[in-house]
Amino acid sequence: MEREVGTFRVKAGLAEMLKGGVIMDVTTPEQAVIAERAGAVAVMALERVPADIRAAGGVARMADPRIVREIMDAVTIPVMAKARIGHFVEAQILEALGVDYIDESEVLTPADEQYHIDKAKFKVPFVCGARNLGEALRRIAEGAAMIRTKGEPGTGNVVEAVRHARTVNADIRRVVAAPEDELGTIAKELGAPIELVREVHELGRLPVVNFSAGGIATPADAALMMQLGVDGIFVGSGIFKSQDPEARARAVVRATTHFQDPAVLAEVSVGLGEAMPGIEISKIAPAERMQERGW
């Protein structure tokens, strides 16, 4: 057997290895080291965390490759980076830099309002956001090897992540419960390929790992999402926009591992200082909600 690089199995396989772990947004090598020492399983290299992107407005793009490189040099854990939805050249650049995962992300300003990146073409795996099963399966059909809830990034408000996780779960329950001769119609309603709907029917879950992202700010938020059945946690602004990032990072990692153990959750939640300031979702105009980006 010849060596095969970039197979779907090694792409989806890395996400399997991240399960039960926390992936943290970082903007400097120093933050990346803090995240690694706290027990993060990977970091997301960014120029600005979502809360700052939201505050700054304007067009948000892929990070400066210099920042991505510095972060890759600073840690031994996997490094992810974000490309704009549909911006396949940003993705090509990130692949050339050697990042371990690309997030085709609604946190950045979309570059294409109609087409997502053809992710199967790349050797580097992609993670994409989803609000429901149809969206998740469309991304997987395009080649995504990992899914995350969209939530509402940069808000410190977990309500949208909960909504998206529960929606995916409800959609999956419906697909599992349906008789096989109804799967075609369900696929049509979901806007998803029938083969993937059949796979969900058989597996009883998404065919790839499903993390939670978008609004997680506390250890309790992380454990809540884990108890709702997600495989792991992305924390964006929640760590480095809080009063004591190091303590909070450690606490979120431990809460994700021991998500079913309230005694551990109580212990790790003590004395973390102020969480990031939160935003009520109804105060964000619908056009400014990042979760509406992509389809």
Added chain:
Amino acid sequence: MATIGVLALQGAVREHARVLASLGAEVRLVKRPGDLEGLGGIVLPGGESTTIGMLLEEYELAPVLRAGEIPIFGTCAGMILMADEIEGSDQPRLGVMRVTVRRNAFGRQRESFEEAIDGAPVTGDPLRGVFIRAPYVTDVGPDVEILGRVDGKIVLCRQGRFLAASFHPELTDDRRLHRYFLEEIVQRAAHLA
């Protein structure tokens, strides 16, 4: 059959649990020291070795595993945690095997690959190796048997009760390595006890 633990602090836990259960083992997920009681063996799954190593110490699982009574099968991050030397790193580890490992030795995710491994001493026909940011072994002590290589690099080895693989048999349908662990290591250790 014996109860086999799967260390469940983080990583590819469910895949190992599924393979072990399909081979007839009673599977227990391990997060706290109490979960180690009465285990016939334990699997350390792939994941991030820095994260798992840290949590092994903090939640007091490391001393029991380090004592060396419980047979251990480690894959990828599990191999790293079993090694007594990790090149260029002082990260927490169990150190139960006299081997030196190099992390991310084949490169970053872009270079992750599948390739056949000549695992003949253990499995007869070659194994399908799935290597994800994988380590390999650069040096071994006298008691370590080398069981598989890729590019001449050691990717599968055994020292008594301890079996370590750089790759991920749990991501394939090939159950031979898990069966080897259960039959040749766990059962024999139980006989000796």
